Amino acid sequence: MFGWEFPPKIYGGLAVASYGITKGLSLQGDVQTTFCMPRPTGEEENFLKIINMSQVPIAWREPNYDNLCSRLVGHSADDYYRFRNHIYADFNYMQGLDDLGCMGFAGGYPGNLHDEINNFSIIAGVLARSEEFDLIHAHDWLTYPAGVHAKMVSGKPLCIHVHATDFDRSRGKVNPTVYSIEKNGMDHADCIMCVSELTRQTVIHQYHQDPRKCVAMHNAVYPLSEEIRSIVPNKKPDEKVVTFLGRITMQKGPEYFIEAAKRVLDRSRNIRFCFAGSGDMMQAMIELAATYGIADRCHFPGFQRGRQVYECYKNSDVFVMPSVSEPFGIAPLEAMQCGCPSIISKQSGCGEILTNVIKVDYWDIDAMADAIYSICTHDALYKYLSEEGLKEVDQITWEKVGLRIRSCYDQLVGRGWFDVNDYRP
């Protein structure tokens, strides 16, 4: 499996999803996962094998054994030597090789991302020659070239996981380089797992893929830890809090949230609006709130992490995700886990598997305001959504996702191709 992020180092939703999928698969017992990522921290859970792409040799060096052992993070020295035996071309000309003959990765999303993607793919060639495996699974476009390369070398089926497409990120104005990488990956894939039907349709129509090899594979959530469940909400009885949580960027539709807030505040002043997150539109949103004269009721606490996120959900009466285009969107599920009713845009993939949420079009600010007002004023609705939402989200588990992915794997490994018509979740 090729991935770019894995907990505990979390940059975005990708790490959480990668963790959930591998964990779900590992629970089946007979699936062995090797997870190849650019720069592990060494603190990953050990239910799966981690290969550190920064320490896979692509040029022959003779490092000192003890030195090697002390420096390796992720895989072992034996792995190193095995990889070294499978170097398939002379990469000595490459810039940036270290004394182990490896290409370093900065990790995360640095400026030279395209170079890193390319290096990642070169290293994948070594792995494909040295490892034994039945199937290649590549997460998100950064690892598609690596997946394609590994498939070329090994001839094993390639399954790619579309966590987002560039169409979601850019509202249609795609970056041609990114698009070409995505398209190439999809063209070579035997099975395309999309995080929602919405994304699947984008893949079919914008990337011109055969619908039969595309399957919607919805994400899930992990049950909350005891520590988080024990957080006591700090709510004021006469005041309601409505929360937006996410990057304050064009994709997430924060301006619609402000518009809805204005409509609600025109009628009722005992509601507060909280913008948790940061992003390029934050300044503009603060100005917009000030222009509408609702700045006293709108709060911008900045980027929230870890426990803060859950505190934020617990203290909220309504969670709103007005995303313009959201491939999946795990935040409403987390809010529901905390018993917070959610309002999501119909353009969000998670809406496909949720019934106990209110769905509105992201542009329909009247409906959004109406829904916010209704939850804040009618306890019955709040109670119903809160209780039923919690029940519902408890049923959405990574174990089930793991089983569904497994049934796709079985098709791919069993007969070499995938057809969604034969897929029975």
Add this chain to the structure above:
Amino acid sequence: MKTICMYFEIHMPNHLKRYRFFDIGTDHYYYDDYENERATVEVAERSFIPSLQAMLEMARTYGKDFKVALSISGVALELIEQYATSVLDLLQQLNETGCVEFLAEPYSHGLASLGSTESFVDEVKRQSKRMKQLFGKTPKVIRNSSLIYNDEIGATVAEMGFKGIMVEGAKHILGWKSPHYVYSCAHDNRLALLLRDYKLSDDISLRFSNTSWSEYPLMADKYVGWIADMPAGEDVINIYMDLSALGLYQPLESHVLDFIKALPAEAQKRGIGFATPSEVIAANKPVGPLEMLHPVSWNDEERDTSSLLGNCMQRETFNKLYDEKIVGRILACRDRRIKQDWDRLQASDNFRFMTTKDVNAYRGIYESPYDAFTNYMNILGDFLKRVKDLFPDTVENDELNSLYTQITNLDKDLEVKTKEIARLRARLEKYEPKEEAAPAVEESPAPAPAPAKKAPAKRAAAKVAEPEEAPAKKTAGKKATSAKKAPAAKKKPAE
């Protein structure tokens, strides 16, 4: 002899329009006229008109051998009067054949029977009055909205003088008992219970055109055969459904009407007759009381009220709507728009749209139960505010009622006086034909009957020619006990 009692319900809801919370207090019109017209015309053309025509044809062919019962909710009647008058014509024609009995039901098709007995009684009376106006007979048998029934409802309607009520023959109530007998209400044995045979009813209304049903295609001979094969003594077969089942749930292409038309002939062959509910009650003595503690209805498999009041949103709505104070005020007030809105908002469909039992349930204009709840609560918020604005919050309902009783009494007094004045004036004119009316006035109060002691002197006589209306609210507000104020108030248009 076995008897088939067929009954069809005519009802459709008033669709509410999209009403945002910022409309509360500014917009008091709640209805989606376009959708109402479209839906009414559609159901009339696809279902009501062809079905009623078929019944008319049957009535003319079979004469007394075909009987049917119908009931129309008041709100549906308003829609029909507005958008589909031809349905009304057909009902009249059907009424003239004498083969049809019209039943009473709550005017609004709402849940007042569970929320407010007072309002329920009022609604049934209004509905009965409309039936009498239109079809010339006061209904003797009643059906509640969605066939909701429990012992208390039975006692209420028995008290109102009804002979019988239609009840769902729910398995969990009947147990080993058969629905094919007449039972009586456990609280009042004057009231007969007619139990719907849900199997035979649903065979037509739910399954008729279902090709994967084991009995498909259902033919009249087979159907009547089932009835004929029932054990001796099980004589009353009640087949109740929505009229829109014929044509809407079961499309006309499925020949459901041909099936219905073939029933009397098949029944005749086997010596089975048709009867109206009243005839059934007259011909069959109740075999015993049937106790029903919890409300049953004809909804869903559970046959209870869970699709109407199953989740907390529905219960919250219900509690807000049937708040004692609110109901009292609405019943006391004379604002016709408030009364009309009250009828329309009560309709049980508004509750059904909020059900979370079935994700794919029909929800009218709404997308989800939450959408239905939000929209309805916005409208209800505005409506309740209007009701509360009618009278000061401090006035209790009892007080309000006594004030209204006073007004009503004053009205009666005035009426008596007016008649008296007119009579005296006429007599006076005989005596003094040439003189003006003015001098005569001074004499007129004197011979007036006792309550007119303080009768309005001068101006009253000048106004006698005006049509008498109820006095304005003002009289009530000021607790006017003196009749003197009445004429002054008369200038204001009555509510």
